[in-house]
Amino acid sequence: MIQYYDLEFCTAELYNDYAIVIMKKGVTVAPKYIGTFLEIVNKHYKNKPFVYISYRINSYSVNPATHLESSKVPSLIGVAVVSDDPLQKIQTKVEKPFFEKEFQHFNTIEEALNWKDEIIKKYKD
Numbered sequence: 001m002i003q004y005y006d007l008e009f010c011t012a013e014l015y016n017d018y019a020i021v022i023m024k025k026g027v028t029v030a031p032k033y034i035g036t037f038l039e040i041v042n043k044h045y046k047n048k049p050f051v052y053i054s055y056r057i058n059s060y061s062v063n064p065a066t067h068l069e070s071s072k073v074p075s076l077i078g079v080a081v082v083s084d085d086p087l088q089k090i091q092t093k094v095e096k097p098f099f100e101k102e103f104q105h106f107n108t109i110e111e112a113l114n115w116k117d118e119i120i121k122k123y124k125d
Contacts, residue, residue, distance in 0.1 A: 003044060009033055014044050018051045018116050020109070025058040034069045045075045049123045051102075051116040052076060055109065056083035062091070067098035078102030078119045080112035 005012040009027045013020045019040075023029055041050075052070070070076060079099055081092045084107045092105035102119050106112040 027060040029062040049077045051078045064098040071100040
């Protein structure tokens, strides 16, 4: 791990080419958090492709408009949602059209990391 953040709305573990983010229970993920997200991204991934892994272990809601804003981040090449909750799989299908890049649901972190490796490789080729 390169850096760890414990923010008001989430915890984030940043690695070389991916970030694992766990939203805190009861949060509503909304575009207002994009500013904080951009500060972190610009500090760690300014000109380097990375994948955002949303590890959904807590109960919270997502405003899909957030994905419209995060799609504009040039270095963000994909989002992986990780949860074995069937409702989260449905939620991922609702969110996906709002994100204009790679966006997939996985049951485990390992599956998400394998996918991350594939799209990072495609981006570099």
